[in-house]
Amino acid sequence: MILHPECQVTAQKEIDSVVGDLRLPDFGDRDNLPFVECILQEILRWNPAIPLGVPHRTMEDDLYRGMLIPKGALVFPNIKAMALDARVYSQPTVFYPERYLPKPAGNGEPHFINIAFGFGRRVCTGRYLAENSVWIAIATILASCTITNAVDEHGEIIVPENVLSDGLVR
C-alpha cells in the first residue's frame, strides 16, 4: 500500500461506501467489494509466494504439444512465469489491481487464484484458509487504518525498496 497509495485510496473509498464506518467488513461483504478482491488477486500474482510451485511426478507417459513427458518425470510448474506472462497480463511486472475488473473499468484479465495455489490432486490444502485470511486482513486493515510511509530524522519520507527473499517460498 505504501508503494501503491492510489490502490489504498480506491479500496478505502469502496469499503466506506459498502460497509460504512459503524462496523468492520465481514465475509458477507466480499462479493460487494470488487476492488478489494482485485488487490487480493494482484498480491497473489505480482510476486507469487511459491514461484516454482511444488514438483509433481507423472504417473504415466504424457504427450504435451508433441513432446513426450515419460512416466516418473518430475514436472515443475513455473508459477512465476505464468504470473508474468505478457500474453495474459498486460505490463505484468506492474502492480495494477484494476486489470481484473471487466472492461471498460479494467482489462478483464483472468484471476490468478487458480494458479497461485498449485494444481490437481495436490493443490494447496490451505488454499481457502489462506485466501480468506488475506482477504479479511486487507479489508479490515484498510477499513480501520491508513498505511503511510515512515519518516526519517529530518522528516523526509522513507520509500521502502521492493526486495523479496529467494527460495522455494518467498
Ligand code: HEM
Ligand atoms: C497465500 C498463501 C499460500 C500459497 C500461495 C500457497 C501455495 C501452495 C502451493 C503452490 C502448493 C503446491 C501445490 C501443488 O503441488 O501443485 C501448496 C501446497 C500445500 N499447501 Fe499451501 N499455500 C498457501 C498457504 C497455505 C496454508 C495457510 C496452509 C495450511 C494451513 C497450506 C498448506 C499446504 C499444504 C499442506 C500443501 C501440500 C499439499 C499436498 O502436497 O498434498 N498452504 N501451497
